[in-house]
Amino acid sequence: MSTTATRDAPSATRSHRAALDVDPHALAAEFFGTLALVFFAVGVAIFAKPFVGVLGIALAFGFVLLALVYAIGPISGCHVNPAVTLGMMLGRRISPLTGVCYWVAQLAGGVAGAALLAWLARSIPIFKADGRGSFGTDGYGANSVVHISAGGAFLAETILTALLVFVVLCTTHGKGAKGPAGMAIGLSLSVIHLLGIPLTGTSVNPARALGPAVFADNNALSQVWLFLVAPLAGAVIAVLVHFLTHGLPAQHEAGTPPVPATESPAGSAAGAAGAAETEAERRDKDLE
Template identity: 45%
Template sequence: MLKKLFAEFFGTFWLVFGGCGSALFAAGVPNTGIGLLGVALAFGLTVLTMVYAVGHISGGHFNPAVSVGLMIGGRFPAKDLIPYIIAQLVGAIAAAGCLYIILNGAGAFSKEGAGAFATNFYDLPGYNNRSFSVGAAFLAEFLLTAFFLIVIMGATDKWANGKFAGIAIGLCLTLIHLISIPITNTSVNPARSTSQALFVGGTALSQLWLFWLAPILGGAVGGAIYKLLLQKDQNA
C-alpha cells in the first residue's frame, strides 16, 4: 500500500508541477510562449508520462475525482479512497510549494487577478475579459470530469488495448483543458485546485468548494455511466 501512495504522491506532484508550471513560466513569454495550447498539452503530457511510469503501481489516479469515479465504477476499493486522496493532496501541495519558491525567486509571485498562480475561478473577468457564472463553471467542470472518467474506464477496460490507455487518457485531459481553460482555468481535479488556492487565499479559497463538488460529482456519474451502461458483460 505504501508504494501505491508514493506513486500517487509523485504522479500528482508531476501533474501540478508540469501543468501549472507551464502556465506560470511558459504560457505568457512574448513571441515564444506556449499559450493555451501548450498548457493544455503540458497537463495531458504529465498524466500520460506518469500513467506509464507509475500507473502499474497505483492505477495512476492522481486526482480525487478519478479515485471516486473508479470506486463508483467498481474498479477501486472504498477502503483505499481516503489514503489515496491524502497522498494526492500532499503531492499537489508539495508541487505548488516548489512552484512558489521558484516563482518567488524572480519576485514574480502574485495573488492579484483571476487565475493568479494558476488558480481556478468563476464569476471573475478572465480570458478575453469574459466572466462565466457559477452555474456555467459548475456544468463545465461536471461534464468534463464525467467524460474523463468514461474515457479512463473505457481505455483501461480489460477488453480494450491497454498499451494505449495512457495515450488516450493524456489526450483526453489535453482536450479538456482546450475546452475549459477559458472558462474556469480548468480543474477537473480537486487536488490541483486546492494546492494552488492555498498559496493565493482570498477568493481562490472561497471558490474552492466548486472545484471539489463539481469534479467529484462528475467523476461519480461518469463512473456509474460506464459501469451500468457501457461496460461489456464479462460473462458475454
C-alpha cells in the first residue's frame, strides 16, 4: 500500500500544482488585451461615431477582438471578457483560481483603457467644453437610443452575450482559436453590436462596461450593475447550450492533465511488455 501511495504521490502533486498555478504572462495578456479592446473599440464609439456610424463601431469591436485572438490567444486564450472567462470556468476549460485572476486582470485592464481615453479626451476642445457625457457607456431608459426598459436591456444583454460565449466555446479547444476560428469570434461580436448598439450600447463584457462608466459624466455608474450581471447570466446559458449540443467536456479539458504513459506504472508495464514482444519476434525471425 505504501509503495502504491508513493508512486501516485508525484502525479497527484503535479495535478494539484497545475490547478493552482496561474501564468503571469497570461494575466498580463488579459490585462493589456482588455485595455486594447476598450481603448480602440470604445474609442471609435466615443471619438469617431459621427464619421463611421453604427456599422463602423460594430466592425471596430469585431476587428480588434479578431486581432487579439491571434495575438494573445496562444498565451491566455484571449478572453478579455469576464463573461467568456466564466464560460470557460463552467465549461471546465480553466480552474476557478485562474478564472478569478483573469477577472481581476480584465477589470483592471478595462478601467485602464478607459482612463487612457479620458486622458486623450482632455486634449479635445469639445470634451473640455461639454464634458465627457456618456463616454461610450451602456445604458437603458434615457441612456438608450430606443429608451429600452431595464428588463428589456437585461434580456438583450443576456441573449447577446450567450451567442458570443457559445461561439467561443464551440470554436476553441485548449488555448486560443485555431485556423479561421478567430474570424467566427470577431464577426459574431460585430453582428452582436449591430443589434445591440441601438438597444443598450452593447456591453456583453463587464470589463468593457465598467471602465467607461467610471469616467462618464452621466449616471452610467448607477446602471452598470445590469451590464455586469446580465453578461454573466448569458455565459451560464451559453455553457448549458454547449453541453446540450457538444456533450460534457472530456477529463483533459477539465483542468486535469493526463498522466503520460511513461510516468504511469501501468503505462510503463505495457511499454516493457511491448518491447519484450518485439524482441521475441525479432529472435523468432532470426531463427527462421
